Amino acid sequence: MNFQLTEEQKLIRDTVRAFAENELADGSKERDEQERFDRVLMFDKLGELGLTGIIFPEEFGGAGADYLSYAIAVEELSRVCASTGVTLSAHLSLGANPIYLFGSEKQKQNYLTPLAEGSKMGAFGLTEPSAGSDAGGTRTFALRDGDEWVLNGTKIFTTNGGEAEIYIIFARSDKHAEKHHGISAFIVEKETPGFTFGKKEEKMGIRASLTRELVFENCRIPINNLLGPEGSGFKIAMKTLDGGRIGIASQALGIAQGAFDAAISYAKERKQFDQPIAGFQAVQFMLADMATQIEAARLLVYQAAYRASAGLSYSKEAAMAKLFASETAMQVTTKAVQVFGGYGYTRDYPVERMMRDAKITELYEGTSEIQRVVIGSMICR
Amino acid sequence: MKILVCIKQVPDMESKFKLNSEGNWYDNSDLAWRMNEYDEYAVEQAVQLKTQVDEADLTVLSIGPDRVKEMMKKALAMGCDRGAHISDDDSFKKDPYEIASIIAAFAKDKEFDLIFTGMQSQDRGSGQVGVLVAETLGIPSITTIVDFAFAAGQITAKRELEGGIKALIKTTAPALLTCQLGLNTPRYPTLPNIMKAKKKELLSIPVAELHKVASKQETARMYFPEKRGGGLVLEGAVGNLADQLIKILKDKTGVLA
Numbered sequence: 001m002n003f004q005l006t007e008e009q010k011l012i013r014d015t016v017r018a019f020a021e022n023e024l025a026d027g028s029k030e031r032d033e034q035e036r037f038d039r040v041l042m043f044d045k046l047g048e049l050g051l052t053g054i055i056f057p058e059e060f061g062g063a064g065a066d067y068l069s070y071a072i073a074v075e076e077l078s079r080v081c082a083s084t085g086v087t088l089s090a091h092l093s094l095g096a097n098p099i100y101l102f103g104s105e106k107q108k109q110n111y112l113t114p115l116a117e118g119s120k121m122g123a124f125g126l127t128e129p130s131a132g133s134d135a136g137g138t139r140t141f142a143l144r145d146g147d148e149w150v151l152n153g154t155k156i157f158t159t160n161g162g163e164a165e166i167y168i169i170f171a172r173s174d175k176h177a178e179k180h181h182g183i184s185a186f187i188v189e190k191e192t193p194g195f196t197f198g199k200k201e202e203k204m205g206i207r208a209s210l211t212r213e214l215v216f217e218n219c220r221i222p223i224n225n226l227l228g229p230e231g232s233g234f235k236i237a238m239k240t241l242d243g244g245r246i247g248i249a250s251q252a253l254g255i256a257q258g259a260f261d262a263a264i265s266y267a268k269e270r271k272q273f274d275q276p277i278a279g280f281q282a283v284q285f286m287l288a289d290m291a292t293q294i295e296a297a298r299l300l301v302y303q304a305a306y307r308a309s310a311g312l313s314y315s316k317e318a319a320m321a322k323l324f325a326s327e328t329a330m331q332v333t334t335k336a337v338q339v340f341g342g343y344g345y346t347r348d349y350p351v352e353r354m355m356r357d358a359k360i361t362e363l364y365e366g367t368s369e370i371q372r373v374v375i376g377s378m379i380c381r
Numbered sequence: 382m383k384i385l386v387c388i389k390q391v392p393d394m395e396s397k398f399k400l401n402s403e404g405n406w407y408d409n410s411d412l413a414w415r416m417n418e419y420d421e422y423a424v425e426q427a428v429q430l431k432t433q434v435d436e437a438d439l440t441v442l443s444i445g446p447d448r449v450k451e452m453m454k455k456a457l458a459m460g461c462d463r464g465a466h467i468s469d470d471d472s473f474k475k476d477p478y479e480i481a482s483i484i485a486a487f488a489k490d491k492e493f494d495l496i497f498t499g500m501q502s503q504d505r506g507s508g509q510v511g512v513l514v515a516e517t518l519g520i521p522s523i524t525t526i527v528d529f530a531f532a533a534g535q536i537t538a539k540r541e542l543e544g545g546i547k548a549l550i551k552t553t554a555p556a557l558l559t560c561q562l563g564l565n566t567p568r569y570p571t572l573p574n575i576m577k578a579k580k581k582e583l584l585s586i587p588v589a590e591l592h593k594v595a596s597k598q599e600t601a602r603m604y605f606p607e608k609r610g611g612g613l614v615l616e617g618a619v620g621n622l623a624d625q626l627i628k629i630l631k632d633k634t635g636v637l638a
């Protein structure tokens with residue numbers, strides 16, 4: 001196994017790191033405090049860099065890079081601003097990728113190209129009040145009426161909701177089919193009559209990222225906006241979430257790395273009892289554990305990304321990477337606050353924000369419990 | 382128009398430097414490498430000029446071991462058309478005159494209209510290479526430029542002088558310019574351009590083909606300056622801090638005498 005990044009992957013890492021440190025880092029505290037999504041900085045500029053279409057072919061406005069480059073990009077953004085990391089991950093993995101994987105040629109031209117180029121932002125609506133991890137509980141309905149589908153229902157917790165222009169929406173298109181059968185995926189554009197935005201969530205972390213309710217009231221969309229075959233929505237959702245988990249795992253990895261970087265640099269500067277606290281074994285052991293966990297998470301995330309690029313199966317590996325990286329993020333950020341001591345609990349230092357940001361990675365795109373269900377079902381079948 | 386930009390790979394300046402066993406240079410192992418900061422401005426200016434004029438061909442040149450190709454890929458991704466890698470594992474041992482002679486030997490029959498270099502490197506900092514290349518080729522050089530314009534064959538460059546003074550210099554091609562920080566805003570290479578860069582020509586030329594002169598100087602010794610007394614960090618409540626500060630100013634300086 002080759003553990004060396006290619007020259008292109010290294011260059012992508014260095015470029016995204018420089019962008020993140022020079023452009024994103026300074027404002028991340030303020031954006032968090034103000035719950036402010038900065039479209040230009042957190043999305044448009046990613047488009048200019050070619051990050052919004054990193055894994056898609058050039059013919060659809062993408063960069064033609066591999067999944068590992070994408071993972072590295074999300075990691076580097078999340079190292080300084082987890083909200084920007086998830087904005088990209090939700091846009092690319094959840095908004096654009098299903099169109100790339102399941103869209104018709106025309107849908108790719110109409111929707112994937114502007115998404116990849118970053119002139120439009122993507123989002124994904126699966127979760128509902130009664131359907132989270134259990135997509136079978138979907139209560140949003142799509143009724144066929146002539147040349148149109150009519151959508152009715154509510155989606156919650158949609159990342160990029162309200163700001164994105166293109167939404168992948170899952171709705172029950174066959175009333176009589178049970179559970180996850182009879183669900184279809186649709187491409188819905190912002191500004192479609194009958195499509196409005198509801199409550200904007202006030203969150204513990206990733207506060208600069210938008211999370212919003214989507215409301216469909218007799219929202220009519222052309223039949224051509226059905227994504228994939230009718231009734232294949234559940235399959236599309238699951239396949240999409242496999243890829244999404246690599247994005248969230250990368251986000252978690254970046255949060256952990258950012259917290260570790262802050263902790264080690266603080267430990268070398270902060271003096272107690274006439275020496276830097278990094279000289280104390282108690283602190284060194286914490287840092288050693290953090291570094292080891294991060295390295296293990298990175299290997300799992302990169303492996304899942306490598307498998308996705310190589311065309312190998314990666315459902316299990318993506319679930320493992322997401323499970324381990326998100327739990328690593330929570331543990332490492334908690335330890336980072338510990339290394340900072342009382343200062344770590346204040347907003348003068350970034351680690352309290354990172355700890356708040358880390359928690360969501362154990363929850364969205366499948367909780368840690370759901371990841372264990374996915375892994376368990378695959379290793380026990 | 383033919384343009385050449387010369388770049389150097391240097392260690393990340395936040396690295397922990399150690400001296401090599403001969404004690405005449407830093408130890409090259411275990412360092413993170415990047416493009417010399419001044420050279421990033423040179424590349425950006427060259428790319429801007431190439432975009433401005435029609436039918437420009439922009440070559441990026443670097444001397445060094447294989448690892449410099451990684452940085453050259455960045456220059457290609459920023460917009461250079463082709464790369465010339467002068468392969469030399471011992472480039473760090475060569476003095477500015479040797480380095481300049483190698484570049485001049487490469488450039489002499491290629492009729493470059495403009496050559497851009499950084500004002501100096503962050504590791505050696507001699508500031509000589511650009512000027513020596515120009516002298517060897519017999520073309521004018523303008524150093525430390527902070528602004529650059531090209532119109533109708535005329536080069537207009539601003540130089541930064543001491544005391545806040547600037548100078549406006551005009552010349553015509555062929556010429557060489559050494560670039561100061563702040564000349565422009567170096568672009569981030571975009572991801573599509575990073576991917577395309579791997580398809581661009583990157584020639585490798587053994588240094589022996591171009592290296593025909595002997596050095597004129599040598600670095601006899603490199604060393605860390607002796608540590609002076611460290612700074613003093615005062616701690617405590619504000620009132621107490623002020624008292625401490627006043628005492629120090631009284632005892633150790635003439636400010637409050």
